Amino acid sequence: MAHYILKRLLFMIPTLLGIMLVSFVIIQFVPGGPVDRMIAELQGHGGDATARIGGSGGSDFAASGAQMTGQASQYRGAQGLDPAFIAELEAMYGFDKPVHERFLQMVSNYLRFDLGESYYRNISVLDLVLEKMPVSISLGLWSTIIIYLISIPLGIKKAVKDGQAFDIWTSAAVFIGYAIPSFMFAILLIILFAGGRYWNIFPLRGIVSDHWRDFSLFRLILDYFWHMALPICAMVISGFAGLTMLTKNSFLDEINKQYVLTARAKGLSEKRVLYGHIFRNAMLIVIAGFPSAFLAIFFTGSLLIEVIFSLDGLGLLGYESIINRDYPVVLGTLYIFALIGLVMTLVRDLVYVYVDPRIDFESRKT
Numbered sequence: 001m002a003h004y005i006l007k008r009l010l011f012m013i014p015t016l017l018g019i020m021l022v023s024f025v026i027i028q029f030v031p032g033g034p035v036d037r038m039i040a041e042l043q044g045h046g047g048d049a050t051a052r053i054g055g056s057g058g059s060d061f062a063a064s065g066a067q068m069t070g071q072a073s074q075y076r077g078a079q080g081l082d083p084a085f086i087a088e089l090e091a092m093y094g095f096d097k098p099v100h101e102r103f104l105q106m107v108s109n110y111l112r113f114d115l116g117e118s119y120y121r122n123i124s125v126l127d128l129v130l131e132k133m134p135v136s137i138s139l140g141l142w143s144t145i146i147i148y149l150i151s152i153p154l155g156i157k158k159a160v161k162d163g164q165a166f167d168i169w170t171s172a173a174v175f176i177g178y179a180i181p182s183f184m185f186a187i188l189l190i191i192l193f194a195g196g197r198y199w200n201i202f203p204l205r206g207i208v209s210d211h212w213r214d215f216s217l218f219r220l221i222l223d224y225f226w227h228m229a230l231p232i233c234a235m236v237i238s239g240f241a242g243l244t245m246l247t248k249n250s251f252l253d254e255i256n257k258q259y260v261l262t263a264r265a266k267g268l269s270e271k272r273v274l275y276g277h278i279f280r281n282a283m284l285i286v287i288a289g290f291p292s293a294f295l296a297i298f299f300t301g302s303l304l305i306e307v308i309f310s311l312d313g314l315g316l317l318g319y320e321s322i323i324n325r326d327y328p329v330v331l332g333t334l335y336i337f338a339l340i341g342l343v344m345t346l347v348r349d350l351v352y353v354y355v356d357p358r359i360d361f362e363s364r365k366t
Contacts, residue, residue, distance in 0.1 A: 001353065005346065012342045017107065019338045020331065024103050027327055106331065115332035120324055125332035128317065135313030138207055138228055139305065143235040144293065151240045152286065155247025160274070162252060178241035183304040186234035190308070194230060202230050205310040231309045243286065243293070250282040287351050290344070 097105070109116065115125035123131075154170065161167045190196045194204050203209070207227050212220055254260065255278060263273045303315035314333060321329035 001350075004349075008346050008349070012339075015342060016335070016338055020107065020110070020335060021103070023331060023334055024106065027330070028099060030325070110335055115335065116328035118321075118329050119326050121326075121329075125328050128329065129314065129333060129336055132312060132314045132317045135207055135306065135311045136315060138224075139231060139235060139311070139313065142228065142232050143239060144290075146232065146236050147239045147243060147293075148290075150236070151243035152247050152283075154240075155244045156251055156274070156279075158244070158248040159251035159255065162248075174241045174244050177237050180238060182234050182238040183308060185237045186230070186305055186308045189230045189234055203227050207311065231305050231311060234305055234308075239293075247282070247286055250285050251278060254278045254282045284352065287348060290348055290351075 095102075106116075113126060115129070117124050118128060121128060154174075158167045158170055187196075189202075190204065192198050193201045203226065207224060208220065209215075209223050209227075212223060215223060260273060260278060263277050264270075268276070303319055305311065306313045306316040314337075317329065318333045320326075321333065
């Protein structure tokens with residue numbers, strides 16, 4: 001198994017390179033980059049934009065804007081600006097170098113976990129990611145754990161009681177949960193429990209109170225879960241339905257197989273048959289979806305929840321970075337998520353072996 005783990009770790013390197021190459025190439029063709037945005041701000045006499053330009057470019061903007069160069073520019077709104085001024089903007093954002101040189105420099109930096117610095121925030125990308133990560137980890141980790149703790153037992157029970165009253169009534173509840181988007185349920189929770197119209201029980205901002213440093217450890221833990229209760233509930237309600245049905249169908253597929261009938265014929269108890277024989281086979285397909293489920297909740301699934309509950313996490317950070325064309329943050333967060341995804345895939349394979357020792361990845365030729 002150690003040989004397989006080493007092989008997978010080495011395979012992560014070209015995979016990460018491929019992901020970053022594709023992302024880097026796509027970004028080169030996205031219109032409205034940081035230089036375009038800076039020019040637009042300057043054309044609108046944005047004081048903040050002018051202050052960010054070093055040297056004489058900012059102070060000479062009015063004069064350079066009046067100089068008609070007669071040369072075509074690749075940037076919208078740059079007609080009439082001094083080429084030296086445009087070159088200064090490109091140098092400020094690192095666009096004065098060839099594309100391949102910028103990519104190789106980025107790869108070299110990423111290998112040292114130097115993710116660069118945000119264009120529009122006075123902070124490095126790594127520090128920014130680490131600053132936002134506790135919020136997203138809180139949402140993703142607790143939501144995933146609770147979803148699995150609810151869905152797996154419920155799915156097994158539904159498979160055992162297939163067609164009975166318990167299965168019918170719980171299916172209705174599951175389908176209702178599946179039909180309600182998480183953000184709609186979040187709004188309902190705010191209306192009911194966060195001072196929207198009825199009770200004002202839970203807070204609406206942050207993962208801890210502003211004066212949390214004065215709290216004891218026990219009070220801090222209570223305060224943390226007090227803040228996270230509504231966001232986690234909103235994410236769980238729409239996340240457990242699909243996994244519940246997947247677990248049920250997986251167990252139903254195994255229940256009628258020959259090895260189950262043989263185990264029952266030997267006189268084994270139903271509990272021993274269910275958890276000693278069926279469980280390890282039926283759970284493989286559920287485990288296979290764990291990395292993608294975790295990442296979906298960790299990033300895309302938490303975006304609207306972070307916005308609604310004013311939680312400043314990675315989902316909101318990634319969205320704002322794309323809108324603002326903050327390329328170092330976009331590529332840096334993508335690199336972190338790709339790395340997490342690859343590690344989670346390796347963890348999934350290790351859990352495979354733990355659940356079913358018959359699986360041997362080392363014997364595979366591919």
